[in-house]
Amino acid sequence: MMAVTEAPRIVTGRLEYEDSHTLERYLATGGYEGLRKALGMSPEEVAHEVDAVSLLGRGGAGFPAGRKWSMLRKAPTTYLVVNGDESEPATFKDHLLLERDPHQLIEGVLIAAYAIQASRAFIYVRGEFALGLERVQSALNDAYGHGAVGRDIFGSGFSIDVVVHPGAGAYICGEETALLESLEGKRGFPRIKPPYFPAAIGLYGEPTVVNNVETLSNLPWVIINGSEAFTALGAGRSTGTRLFALAGHVRNPGVYEVEMVKTTFRDLIFSPEYGGGVPGDRDVKAIIPGGVSAPWFGPEQLDLPLGQDEVAEAGSMLGSGSIVVMDDTTCVVRAAWRITRFFWRESCGQCTPCREGSGWLEKILRRIEDGDGRESDIDLLMDVCDNLAPGVSWPPQQTTICVLGSSIPSSIASGIRTFRDDFLVHVKEGGCPYG
Amino acid sequence: MTATAHLSEEIVARARELVGLYPHPRSALIPICHLAQEQDGWLRPEAIDEIAALVGLTPAEVLGTASFYEMLHTEPVGTYVISVCTNIACMLRGAYELMDHVQDALGVRAGATTTDGMFTLEETECIADCGRAPCLAVNHRFVGDVTPESFDELVDGLRAGRLAADIPPHGTLARVRRAGGLRVDDATVRSEREAAAADAGGGA
Numbered sequence: 001m002m003a004v005t006e007a008p009r010i011v012t013g014r015l016e017y018e019d020s021h022t023l024e025r026y027l028a029t030g031g032y033e034g035l036r037k038a039l040g041m042s043p044e045e046v047a048h049e050v051d052a053v054s055l056l057g058r059g060g061a062g063f064p065a066g067r068k069w070s071m072l073r074k075a076p077t078t079y080l081v082v083n084g085d086e087s088e089p090a091t092f093k094d095h096l097l098l099e100r101d102p103h104q105l106i107e108g109v110l111i112a113a114y115a116i117q118a119s120r121a122f123i124y125v126r127g128e129f130a131l132g133l134e135r136v137q138s139a140l141n142d143a144y145g146h147g148a149v150g151r152d153i154f155g156s157g158f159s160i161d162v163v164v165h166p167g168a169g170a171y172i173c174g175e176e177t178a179l180l181e182s183l184e185g186k187r188g189f190p191r192i193k194p195p196y197f198p199a200a201i202g203l204y205g206e207p208t209v210v211n212n213v214e215t216l217s218n219l220p221w222v223i224i225n226g227s228e229a230f231t232a233l234g235a236g237r238s239t240g241t242r243l244f245a246l247a248g249h250v251r252n253p254g255v256y257e258v259e260m261v262k263t264t265f266r267d268l269i270f271s272p273e274y275g276g277g278v279p280g281d282r283d284v285k286a287i288i289p290g291g292v293s294a295p296w297f298g299p300e301q302l303d304l305p306l307g308q309d310e311v312a313e314a315g316s317m318l319g320s321g322s323i324v325v326m327d328d329t330t331c332v333v334r335a336a337w338r339i340t341r342f343f344w345r346e347s348c349g350q351c352t353p354c355r356e357g358s359g360w361l362e363k364i365l366r367r368i369e370d371g372d373g374r375e376s377d378i379d380l381l382m383d384v385c386d387n388l389a390p391g392v393s394w395p396p397q398q399t400t401i402c403v404l405g406s407s408i409p410s411s412i413a414s415g416i417r418t419f420r421d422d423f424l425v426h427v428k429e430g431g432c433p434y435g
Numbered sequence: 436m437t438a439t440a441h442l443s444e445e446i447v448a449r450a451r452e453l454v455g456l457y458p459h460p461r462s463a464l465i466p467i468c469h470l471a472q473e474q475d476g477w478l479r480p481e482a483i484d485e486i487a488a489l490v491g492l493t494p495a496e497v498l499g500t501a502s503f504y505e506m507l508h509t510e511p512v513g514t515y516v517i518s519v520c521t522n523i524a525c526m527l528r529g530a531y532e533l534m535d536h537v538q539d540a541l542g543v544r545a546g547a548t549t550t551d552g553m554f555t556l557e558e559t560e561c562i563a564d565c566g567r568a569p570c571l572a573v574n575h576r577f578v579g580d581v582t583p584e585s586f587d588e589l590v591d592g593l594r595a596g597r598l599a600a601d602i603p604p605h606g607t608l609a610r611v612r613r614a615g616g617l618r619v620d621d622a623t624v625r626s627e628r629e630a631a632a633a634d635a636g637g638g639a
Binding site: 043044074076077078086087088089090091092094095117119120126127128129130131133134137140141144145149150151157158159160161163164165166167168169170171182183184185186187188204245246247248249253254255288292322324326330334335338339342345346348 | 456463465468501526528567576618627628635
């Protein structure tokens with residue numbers, strides 16, 4: 001009954017070893033063989049191999065990595081920047097990869113840098129990841145010593161330096177243009193589009209590719225095993241495996257690598273190998289399928305496959321690879337309030353709808369939760385949401401420079417549309433029925 | 436540096452190395468702010484002046500950038516900054532109940548520092564350790580599956596100095612050292628790329 005597949009673990013295979021972060025373990029488990037193979041190919045061949053596997057970006061937007069690379073404007077100086085600023089609430093997969101398999105990331109970075117012939121690579125690591133920063137820098141130091149980074153890598157004639165860069169605490173810096181501003185030593189303000197892609201104008205104005213940690217961590221396996229082995233996994237555009245960070249009301253929260261499309265939300269949440277079901281065998285009230293920016297699903301969508309297009313067609317997104325389970329004791333007003341409070345705190349403040357709207361929404365939700373709400377507040381919430389994302393539809397319309405603003409209505413609209421009675425009870429009873 | 440220099444020679448030497456890693460000095464601004472906090476716990480005005488000189492900006496530009504970031508403190512903080520996550524994954528697993536206990540145990544509300552200067556309590560956003568919710572961080576070292584009892588033990592350990600090896604004082608970069616500077620000069624990389632581009636163009 002459980003469709004837990006036999007797919008290989010592409011990015012977490014090494015994690016069974018306690019010392020998975022060391023160069024010794026990495027080399028003993030095939031480490032840097034992908035890089036050696038890639039350096040024996042032409043950069044175009046490497047890029048073609050990655051384009052052929054339909055490696056959808058694992059950061060949140062799901063844009064194919066190969067296509068991103070192909071858009072890079074030809075210029076004497078180009079950069080590769082790694083987005084390791086994982087901050088979407090309940091997303092904790094890149095954190096794991098940074099701490100537990102930093103060499104795999106570095107190898108992926110070097111393969112990508114070679115394919116796009118980058119002049120320098122920067123690994124932007126979320127500032128709060130103190131251990132992750134230590135592990136990545138330490139691994140990089142060892143990789144230099146091994147001849148895998150720096151001058152004339154493995155005698156191939158290809159040279160590149162890689163720099164580890166710490167962030168300093170700002171959710172918005174996960175937005176790639178804000179990340180570039182931050183890397184330039186500025187406030188993390190997303191840049192006005194167009195240009196839509198840093199591939200045209202990126203770091204210091206030069207063409208830049210920004211890729212996510214998990215995306216790049218797939219590359220060593222792809223190069224060693226070939227594109228056909230990768231596309232044999234998953235289905236449609238959603239090829240390979242993907243990491244899902246499972247949190248909330250499940251017996252075994254954690255990060256699981258599963259085959260895309262062949263696995264469903266139900267498999268992930270209930271299989272004993274993964275989530276192990278809901279504590280107390282309570283009913284699922286709602287799930288957040290792809291980070292708190294995503295519209296919620298109800299129990300009727302549990303059998304949806306974990307595929308990018310499948311989830312999009314059902315009105316949400318796989319997003320950042322985070323799945324939060326909420327059981328039937330969950331107050332949706334409180335959940336929506338906490339998520340909205342997050343966006344309010346993290347809005348960079350450039351755009352009025354986001355800066356002001358997030359605060360209004362937080363206050364209205366707070367007063368409903370505290371029992372001071374009015375019935376008209378429910379329509380007021382939707383009205384403010386409409387100012388942030390006209391029509392409050394999915395995918396959302398945007399009134400702001402970046403998608404933070406248009407992501408704010410997701411939890412509120414999901415809560416109101418599916419659980420309007422929960423909101424009404426708060427108003428009528430003058431408080432939260434869930435205590 | 437003059438005798439009145441505020442940042443230590445070691446911090447300044449590390450800061451200069453950082454500046455050398457980037458095509459533009461300003462990129463080293465945030466990493467250097469982390470180093471300054473390693474020394475002082477927060478960004479003292481004297482430190483901001485010296486950071487500005489290191490990266491070629493005005494002190495106002497440094498402060499204007501630093502004040503954007505949660506981890507960069509423009510006011511003094513305690514020896515240990517305890518950041519309790521209350522975001523959705525932790526909330527569903529009792530984070531606010533834990534926060535009540537933490538506030539009682541430390542005798543301060545979130546946002547405040549204990550009178551002995553030992554602890555600053557923060558209510559933080561998701562720190563990406565949700566597999567062990569509810570979780571918190573002490574000076575950015577993560578502690579998961581926190582209960583009221585385990586929190587009390589943690590605080591006792593910190594007060595008694597038993598956890599010094601696990602949780603260093605300030606600084607996300609306190610144990611991060613790059614082994615040497617850049618290994619390839621920009622001119623080498625540039626000539627290699629131009630040669631590669633010429634080869635690709637010639638083959639097309």
